[in-house]
Amino acid sequence: MPVFRPRLLLAAFSLLLWCAGALAQAPVRFLLTFDDGPAAAVNHNPTVQVLEVLARRRIKAVFFTQTRAWNGGGTEMGRFLIRREHAEDHVVALHSATKLHANHRFMNREELERNLQAGVDDLRGETGVDPKLVRPPFWAYDADTLASYHAHGLQMLLTDLNANDGKIYGINFSWHKRSNMLTHLAETRKRWAAGAMPSADGYTPVVVTFHDVNTYTARHIEEYLDILLDVARELNVPLADQPFYTNRDELERAALAASVNSADAKPHLPGLWNWLWQ
Template sequence: MKKYSLVILAALVVVAGSLRYLSSLARVTANVSGRELPIYSVETEEKKVALSFDAAWGNEDTQKILDILKKEKVHVTFFMTGGWVSEYPEDVKAIKAAGHDLGNHSETHKNMSQLSKEEQKEELMKVHEEVKELTGVEMELFRPPYGDYDDQVILTAKECGYYPIQWDVDSLDWKNYGTDSVIQTILEHKNLRNGSIILCHNGAKYTADALESVIRGLKEKGYEIVPISELIYRENYHMDPAGRQISDER
């Protein structure tokens, strides 16, 4: 009798766990009109924005960027490819030690929507395990290379434990138009508002030179700069058609 009671108890625990899981899913949706969306920005009354850097090539300015961020007392998010992690492991450790988010930018920077589900998982989890072994960090933020995604990419990322992240303010630093262009593009961007996610690249030619002015300009506008991990909602949210994450608890 005792044996059967334990079996029944175990079954109830499993069912209860499943119900909690299903209940959690019911409180979170990124599906809008049949499409799965990543997070482009966050609806918030707080005057906060997130600054992010994609690290897929080059490393000449990483330390300069870290020095400026430290000086300005700002924390950001770095999305790193597996190739970059392998080539610059000490910089990955330095980013983590400085208190910044470590984000996944895929293993080899391929167009994720052109890969099979299994290939997508491999692109995500290979660099995930590498960063975990190097720093102990279990990454949870994923930015698809080139901003390229479809429904399956978003679903695969979530299945691997990731929040898919895009941006609503593109610095265009990768076009190498110059320092002033980077500053003006960000500070005068039509989408810049509470909850914006700003895209930069650590390997772009003028980003490091523009960074201090960008940070001070954002602060002058009244914005607090936070890592993406501190900006997004983890549960009880839905998305609007523009990929803006909206809390259901307001």
């Protein structure tokens, strides 16, 4: 036994150092984001359902909109919902300004510039302010894409946790909501404890991605929010007293702090996209 005691002491000391480092990090706030919307349905609109839950829980989110989608932002209902999102103090950001879910990385520079300018103009026309954030469709970007974003005053926000609920892939259900969030948050916790995540206003934003065009997400969004809190407790992730953002300005500052500014950063992308693009 004496032979192993130094090793046990060293392991215990290392654990104490790790715990001390983790405690030194800013507490976590979940930064909710929604892609691909708004939805165009007149009745039982999933974007409306999501907005109602967020209003009831006094949570603000970032909506990455497709301003000219033929079945969403390009419709009268879609434009109305973009205005509503802004009026309800959410951050309205850009996903794309094409009729379909087009890949920015596959556009030539001139085409992308036109698309981005159209999206910025669309959102300024509906909200009265220029968007500051963009999320690339399919999470696909390179140095040229990023340069185009910056030329239009846009910062790119990716994600830490992904609900894997993307409507565009036909996924309209989930049997693994909790286990998926637990896995993603466990990986994120490692980066947080190592001091590898940015902070803003005294909190560490953990970006979570959903899709407000998905009717399953809309029906279960409240359950998703409770799951986030539950897995954070299970993993001993210190949360802010208010674990979600409730103020648009704080939300936007946190999102900008978490944005990716260099093509060399190579953050982990959700699912198969990391393998495809990196």
